[in-house]
Amino acid sequence: MADVVFKNVHKKFGDFIAVEGLDLSIEEGEFVSLLGPSGCGKTTTLRMLAGLEFPSSGEISIGDRVVNDLPPGKRDIAMVFQSYALYPHMSVEKNIAYPLKKRGVPRSEQGPMIARVAEMLQLTPLLSRKPRQLSGGQQQRVALGRALVRDPKVFLLDEPLSNLDAKLRGIMRAELVELHQRLGRTMVYVTHDQLEAMTMSDRIAVMYDKKLQQFAPPQEVYREPANRFVAGFIGMPSMNLIDGDLSQEGDRWMFRSGSISVPVGPLVADARGGEACLGVRPENLLLGEGPTPAVVQLVERTGHENIVVVEIEGGLRMTGRVPASTDWKTGETIQMSIQSEAAHVFAAGPTGRRLNIASVAVRP
Amino acid sequence: MIRRVLFNLMAWAIVLAVAFPLFWMVVTSLKPQSELFRRPPTILPEVTTFEHYWRLLSETNFLTYFQNSVVLSVVTTVVVVSIATLGAYSIVRFKYWGRESLAFLVLFTYLLPSVVLIIPLYLMLVGLGLSNTIFSLVIAYTTFALPYALWLLRSFMAGIPEDLESAALVDGASRMGAFRDVILPQLLPGIISTALFTFILSWNEYLYALVLVNSDNTRPLTTGVMNMLISSFNVEWSLLMAASVMMSVPLIIVFAFLQSYLTRGFGAGGVKG
Ligand SMILES: Nc1ncnc2c1ncn2[C@@H]1O[C@H](COP(=O)(O)OP(=O)(O)O)[C@@H](O)[C@H]1O
Numbered sequence: 001m002a003d004v005v006f007k008n009v010h011k012k013f014g015d016f017i018a019v020e021g022l023d024l025s026i027e028e029g030e031f032v033s034l035l036g037p038s039g040c041g042k043t044t045t046l047r048m049l050a051g052l053e054f055p056s057s058g059e060i061s062i063g064d065r066v067v068n069d070l071p072p073g074k075r076d077i078a079m080v081f082q083s084y085a086l087y088p089h090m091s092v093e094k095n096i097a098y099p100l101k102k103r104g105v106p107r108s109e110q111g112p113m114i115a116r117v118a119e120m121l122q123l124t125p126l127l128s129r130k131p132r133q134l135s136g137g138q139q140q141r142v143a144l145g146r147a148l149v150r151d152p153k154v155f156l157l158d159e160p161l162s163n164l165d166a167k168l169r170g171i172m173r174a175e176l177v178e179l180h181q182r183l184g185r186t187m188v189y190v191t192h193d194q195l196e197a198m199t200m201s202d203r204i205a206v207m208y209d210k211k212l213q214q215f216a217p218p219q220e221v222y223r224e225p226a227n228r229f230v231a232g233f234i235g236m237p238s239m240n241l242i243d244g245d246l247s248q249e250g251d252r253w254m255f256r257s258g259s260i261s262v263p264v265g266p267l268v269a270d271a272r273g274g275e276a277c278l279g280v281r282p283e284n285l286l287l288g289e290g291p292t293p294a295v296v297q298l299v300e301r302t303g304h305e306n307i308v309v310v311e312i313e314g315g316l317r318m319t320g321r322v323p324a325s326t327d328w329k330t331g332e333t334i335q336m337s338i339q340s341e342a343a344h345v346f347a348a349g350p351t352g353r354r355l356n357i358a359s360v361a362v363r364p
Numbered sequence: 365m366i367r368r369v370l371f372n373l374m375a376w377a378i379v380l381a382v383a384f385p386l387f388w389m390v391v392t393s394l395k396p397q398s399e400l401f402r403r404p405p406t407i408l409p410e411v412t413t414f415e416h417y418w419r420l421l422s423e424t425n426f427l428t429y430f431q432n433s434v435v436l437s438v439v440t441t442v443v444v445v446s447i448a449t450l451g452a453y454s455i456v457r458f459k460y461w462g463r464e465s466l467a468f469l470v471l472f473t474y475l476l477p478s479v480v481l482i483i484p485l486y487l488m489l490v491g492l493g494l495s496n497t498i499f500s501l502v503i504a505y506t507t508f509a510l511p512y513a514l515w516l517l518r519s520f521m522a523g524i525p526e527d528l529e530s531a532a533l534v535d536g537a538s539r540m541g542a543f544r545d546v547i548l549p550q551l552l553p554g555i556i557s558t559a560l561f562t563f564i565l566s567w568n569e570y571l572y573a574l575v576l577v578n579s580d581n582t583r584p585l586t587t588g589v590m591n592m593l594i595s596s597f598n599v600e601w602s603l604l605m606a607a608s609v610m611m612s613v614p615l616i617i618v619f620a621f622l623q624s625y626l627t628r629g630f631g632a633g634g635v636k637g
């Protein structure tokens with residue numbers, strides 16, 4: 001059963017369009033990430049769901065109830081803000097108790113509920129402190145505690161980990177996943193960090209330039225990106241995107257760009273020849289073998305593998321990944337080829353759709 | 365090194381220049397009449413007496429004036445702070461046409477010399493049937509304290525993150541509830557500084573009080589004391605000094621307690637406004 005539904009939602013601030021034609025249907029108990037670069041409308045989307053902004057047109061419902069006209073407090077949601085938004089003049093305990101107090105939970109019942117959450121988030125020794133006496137990680141837990149103390153239908157989280165250091169972020173990621181499994185509640189999670197989205201979500205809603213680009217499970221977003229933007233945005237290091245020309249030769253399609261010439265396909269029925277873009281994941285760039293000579297420009301050692309940037313004739317640069325045992329030097333000339341059966345083809349333009357038919361075999 | 369010494373000297377010179385009249389005021393109010401005009405003057409009184417204070421309290425209208433001043437200043441402060449708080453909230457949080465220009469217009473009214481407004485204001489208050497009442501002074505002081513208060517509170521309000529209010533709304537508070545539970549406590553330093561400015565302004569105001577109010581049971585301290593102790597022929601120095609000391613006491617007490625808030629207020633008004 002769909003729990004959260006956006007139906008053709010638009011949001012304008014004056015003349016400025018922040019979200020355009022959003023259709024999104026989130027299942028009950030699902031963990032969904034809104035992923036996209038800064039300014040693409042993620043926060044606005046989340047705030048509309050929370051009732052802090054009102055859509056200019058379209059319909060939003062939570063659990064079969066259209067909530068367009070409901071104030072935030074009546075939507076049965078809880079939200080964690082990027083800034084945490086802890087009430088500075090209240091102790092940790094008062095902060096966590098606030099949503100209970102505002103919903104008329106009797107004082108005698110508040111105690112055990114706060115204790116339970118504090119226990120779960122290891123906040124018990126901090127209950128009497130003020131927010132400014134806490135570290136960033138602790139403040140983050142309090143913000144989480146304030147959301148968890150009730151049992152709302154939907155949890156909304158706006159980049160909750162972005163202010164933490166890398167290590168703590170990793171820990172909190174795992175904890176949030178565990179929390180989601182334990183509570184089984186619908187969670188909508190805004191982030192610009194693809195690692196967070198990939199590791200935590202059941203499905204990812206990739207947004208760009210006010211619009212939803214793709215809504216699919218992480219593996220699908222990675223393997224079958226809906227368009228050029230998604231292909232380039234998901235994956236580290238990112239996919240090589242090569243602009244060139246697509247043409248039909250007999251019964252097969254060829255992609256050409258400078259010295260590159262690879263067969264592609266099968267393509268969708270309505271694919272046309274002309275300007276197009278070839279997408280090759282770094283792992284599908286075969287370095288050290290093949291017909292094309294390439295000059296090594298940069299070798300980045302991550303420990304368990306090396307990220308290698310090469311340049312071929314015509315000045316085109318591409319990124320590949322190879323085992324850590326290879327020891328190429330900058331300036332060295334190597335051979336390479338493109339694993340064309342794993343390559344994608346996109347129509348021209350920044351969000352040109354994918355033209356090759358999905359589920360191409362991807363060699364590891 | 366030399367520069368530091370010079371700087372210190374200068375600072376102390378300024379402190380002395382400001383403090384000496386205050387010191388002299390207290391000392392004079394404690395000297396008996398006979399010692400007042402002696403030459404050379406005595407720095408510390410040879411005989412300390414509280415007779416002037418006693419005379420002031422028992423034989424004059426001082427207490428009535430004092431009470432008028434307290435009522436006047438407190439009511440003005442409450443009115444100004446309440447309106448300015450709500451106004452600042454509106455200007456900062458809601459988006460409507462002319463919001464920014466409104467804020468500047470408000471500041472602009474503050475640039476008008478208040479003397480210019482006395483006559484029209486007086487005529488309006490007479491028209492309202494309020495002449496010669498304490499309330500007419502409350503209205504008059506509100507007209508010139510409010511713009512500044514609004515401007516000051518606006519910069520305090522702008523410093524409160526909007527997320528705090530959003531969080532309270534999500535947590536189930538109404539807009540009024542969020543305002544009361546979250547905004548007001550954050551605004552407290554701003555409210556206190558604004559209240560202090562308004563209170564001091566109303567407490568010390570002279571010109572409007574002189575023009576708008578001229579019966580003995582509605583006069584505030586400033587005009588009341590002047591009227592009673594200073595005439596064309598004579599100045600009652602001892603009584604005047606005693607009255608001045610007593611006029612200053614409430615301000616000094618308030619200042620002592622709230623000093624840190626007040627300096628913060630200067631900072632906010634100066635930097636952000
Ligand atoms: N209250 C607002 N008034 C005007 N423009 C806004 C407002 N909130 C957001 N925007 C604009 O809408 C766009 C999307 O913002 P946002 O949803 O915060 O992006 P994201 O969270 O994806 O970084 C941005 O260009 C931002 O400047």
Ligand SMILES: [Mg+2]
Pocket residue numbers: 039042043044
């Ligand atoms: Mg955002």
